[in-house]
Amino acid sequence: MTMTSHLDIRNLTMAYSDVIIQKNLNFTVSHGEVFVIMGGSGCGKSTLLRHLVGLMEPSSGDVFVDGVNLWRVPLEERNQIVSRNGVLYQGGALWSSMTLGENIALPLNEYSNLNQKQVQEVISYKLSLVGLAGFEDYYPSEISGGMRKRAGLARAMALDPDILFFDEPSAGLDPVSSRLLDELILELRDSLGATVVIVSHELASIFTVADNSIFLDPDEKTIIAAGPPKELLKTSVDPRVKQFLTRTI
Amino acid sequence: MSTHPSAQYQIRTSPHGLNLQLSGDWQFQSGIPNTDALLQQILNTHPETLSFDCQQLANWDSGLMTFLVKLVNSCNENNISTQLETLPTGIQKLLQLAFAVPERKGSRRAVLGQPVLAKIGNVTIEMHRNWSDLLAFVGELFFGFLNFLRGRARFRYSDLFFQIEAAGPSALLIITLISVLIGMILAFVGAVQLRMFGAEIFIANLVGLGMAREMGAMMTAIIMAGRTGAAYAAQLGTMQVNEEIDALKTMGISPIEFLVFPRLLALCLTMPLLCIYADFMGIIGGAIVSATMLDISFFQYFQQIQGFVPLKHFGIGIFKAGVFGVLVATAGCFRGLQCGRSASSVGFAATSAVVTSIVLIIVADAVITVLCQLIGI
The missing domain is CATH 3.30.750.24 (STAS domain)
Structure with a gap:
């Protein structure tokens, strides 16, 4: 493991009961890197993300976060580690009984010493970053799917997390919002030094933001290509990777 | 064409x-x-x-x-x-x-029938898994309770008050209707028999004792299982589908403390109160039948209850209601958190929450009744 590796995945095997989804996954994500997990639908990208954020225990293998084995530490310590992550789920996963402001306020109240006035200021700022200034008092049911997703991102960024995980961030967003999200991801990396892990198959977005990537294959059930997507596009000889990256059949 | x-x-x-x-x-x-x-x-x-x-x-x-x-x-x-x-x-x-895109290897599922032994094995494994999950859930609940006693439980008091309102005052109408009717039914059934012996006045004892010790708590629990327990399962199930529970976990916040505990506490607090209210409404139902069918005045009826139905029977009913409250909330929340990730699994979670609650209520009632007999109260 290098000194700069933020996430280190070793021999990870993922399974639902006896059905293996992916096996022998080995890769590292460096500090401040935008890392993309690619692959066709149903290959286990989102399942891998669930393992990385501490929602699913590996069938075998290890997930190291800053050198700490996520699944070999007590629950309290694991909770401490994962609370430093920000996760944007596919549908936003906003708590439906709370307003957007309350959604963002919850992690701030739990893990920071800010007073209520400061919390409100952070909420306004985070919502403005995702183009939702003034929507503090709206409930998730009162806004569109794309807006929910952006509000989910604002919540994920609430505590300026060390690592941001995105599950299909561009899905359901219009092209302009999608492009703005790409800009925001790059800005978060550059200004805050955040590590960003993205599950995506949006090529435009992948080529814009990714520093590094892996490609999962559902038949081989493992990584069949790794490296910066632009490099893979030029050098990969695997027809599955080529097809994916050039959008051909 | x-x-x-x-x-x-x-x-x-x-x-x-x-x-x-x-x-x-x-x-x-x-x-x-x-x-x-x-x-x-x-x-x-x-x-x-x-x-x-x-x-x-x-x-x-x-x-x-x-x-x-x-x-x-x-x-x-x-x-x-x-x-x-x-x-x-x-x-x-x-x-x-x-x-x-060629068919993915191994994607097609074999639709072969399972041998009986394999079916029994699968059901047994599923039951074992269910019990393990339930024990883990109860364990987490216990630690959540300890955290609450130490003042470290992480939930919003606004959620607790909302849940208390949803489980308490909002349920009064249905509790009133059912309890009055149950009281009237008890009185009707008793009246037919007691009239033959000229012992109509004892209708007050029958209704008073029946409501205070048994029917008040039981009917309240069954109403709350269908109304609130199912709602808990559906709420948490939908949160599971929408990844809201995952979002809590990835922030290091325990869904047991944040979501289950306010609901459990709300039902524990409101069920005994609802039970007292149901007892009173049932007794009023009995009084209506006594006054209209048996010519027993309200004064006579309540005096009879006051004289022959001691407070300990109300106490037993209230205790039962508290226990039923814990069971209904636990079953509802457990089934909700167990829910899969589809719309149909939310419906299944709600149904199984009601069934589990009612089974637990009846079993707990039987156990408490036997224990009361053993210790002579």
Whole structure:
């Protein structure tokens, strides 16, 4: 493991009961890197993300976060580690009984010493970053799917997390919002030094933001290509990777 | 309505194999001929190549495409070369798309029947898993309770007050209706028997004792299981589907403390109060029947209850209500958190929450009744 590796995945095997989804996954994500997990639908990208954020225990293998084995530490310590992550789920996963402001306020109240006035200021700022200034008092049911997703991102960024995980961030967003999200991801990396892990198959977005990537294959059930997507596009000889990256059949 | 003839085919021999001529409308609406015999005929001849003649082909839709996909697959399996370029361009492109992504290995599920022993084994494993999950849930609940006692439980008091309001005052109307009716039914049933012995006044004892010790708590619990327990399961189940529970976990916040605890506490606090209210309403129901059917005045009726139904019976009922409250909230929340990730699993979670609650209520009632007998109260 290098000194700069933020996430280190070793021999990870993922399974639902006896059905293996992916096996022998080995890769590292460096500090401040935008890392993309690619692959066709149903290959286990989102399942891998669930393992990385501490929602699913590996069938075998290890997930190291800053050198700490996520699944070999007590629950309290694991909770401490994962609370430093920000996760944007596919549908936003906003708590439906709370307003957007309350959604963002919850992690701030739990893990920071800010007073209520400061919390409100952070909420306004985070919502403005995702183009939702003034929507503090709206409930998730009162806004569109794309807006929910952006509000989910604002919540994920609430505590300026060390690592941001995105599950299909561009899905359901219009092209302009999608492009703005790409800009925001790059800005978060550059200004805050955040590590960003993205599950995506949006090529435009992948080529814009990714520093590094892996490609999962559902038949081989493992990584069949790794490296910066632009490099893979030029050098990969695997027809599955080529097809994916050039959008051909 | 198309003026073309319906779907027809004809096989002719060509220099390198067979030529399949397709003519007429190949559409679902106009009818597709049974092509099994055609397939068999082609396979039996086993030509080197199969070409197509579509000059007479009129309108077509997926009816033709499904036939061609089946035909091309069969030919490929039997090493017969198909000359797809002899098909119209549109059909060629659709076939290319259909064959672009080959079937994923192992994706097709075998629909073989399971042996009985395997079924029993699977059910046993599932039950074991269910019990393990329940024990883990109760364990987490216990630690959540300890955190609450130490003032470290992480939940919002606004949620607790909201849940108290939803489980308490909002349920009063249905509790009133059911309890008054239960009181009236008890009085009716008793009146018929007691009248034969001229012991009508004891109707007050029957209703008072029945409501205070048993029916008040039981009926309140069953109403709350159907109303609030199912709601808890559906709420948490939907949160599971929408990944809201995952979002809590990835922030290091325990869903047990944040979501389950306010609901559990709310039902524990409101159930005894609702039980007292149900007791009172049931007794009023009995009083109405006594006054109208048996000519027993309200004063006589309540005096009889006051004299012959000691407070300990109310105490036992209230204690039971508290226990039932814990059971209903636990079953509802447990089933909700166990919920899968589809809309149908939310419905299943709600149903199984109600069934689990009612079973637990009856079992707990039986246990408490036996214990009360043993200690003589």
